[in-house]
Amino acid sequence: MSNLEKNVSTEKNESTATTHEVKGSLTYENKVIQKIIGLALEKVPGLLDVDGGFFSNLTEKIINTDNVTRGVNVEVGKTQVAVDLNVVVEYKINVPELYNKIKEVVTSEVSQMTNLEVVEVNVNVVDIKTKEQFEADSVSLQDRVTDVAESTGEFASEQFEKVKSGFSSGVSTAKEKASEGVEAVKDVTSKEKSRVN
Numbered sequence: 001m002s003n004l005e006k007n008v009s010t011e012k013n014e015s016t017a018t019t020h021e022v023k024g025s026l027t028y029e030n031k032v033i034q035k036i037i038g039l040a041l042e043k044v045p046g047l048l049d050v051d052g053g054f055f056s057n058l059t060e061k062i063i064n065t066d067n068v069t070r071g072v073n074v075e076v077g078k079t080q081v082a083v084d085l086n087v088v089v090e091y092k093i094n095v096p097e098l099y100n101k102i103k104e105v106v107t108s109e110v111s112q113m114t115n116l117e118v119v120e121v122n123v124n125v126v127d128i129k130t131k132e133q134f135e136a137d138s139v140s141l142q143d144r145v146t147d148v149a150e151s152t153g154e155f156a157s158e159q160f161e162k163v164k165s166g167f168s169s170g171v172s173t174a175k176e177k178a179s180e181g182v183e184a185v186k187d188v189t190s191k192e193k194s195r196v197n
Helices: 003-019 030-041 054-062 095-114 131-137 141-191
Strands: 047-050 072-076 080-090 117-129
Touching: 030 047, 030 072, 030 080, 030 095, 047 131, 080 095, 080 131, 095 117, 117 131
Parallel strands: 080 117
Antiparallel strands: 047 080, 072 080
């Protein structure tokens, strides 16, 4: 095969490859975008929590969950995303500056990971708390039950040790008394004269 024939053959293969395009589409579930946003928002200083509403908060109070999508509502299209957030802000934080930081982080992370355009970020401030108040409120029923169980376990162990110690000393005292009784019986029997020869 001559060089000319090779070049023509190669050109045919390349043109065939470029005319045959693979079809398909790329879509994202809402929860994927919610997770990207939830994880990105963990880095924003002054933002204490993304609030999921009464029932979500009730669930959080009962059991520990690390659900980063809680309180993040999105509408995902083929090329665009709209975001709605309910947030708890740290006391003494400038809220408009925080809002701008949230928009910046959400827009950057979503577009960087998905190439989707963030067209809207709505933030509703539902509460303002100090860090101390937030941490105190964050203790769940599960945490409290665990603490009570640990305390009860420690108390039971201490009581068991006391009982065991008391039982041990009681057994020692009983052994001593029994030994004294055996000695007394031996003394009495040795002093008695045998009735049988």
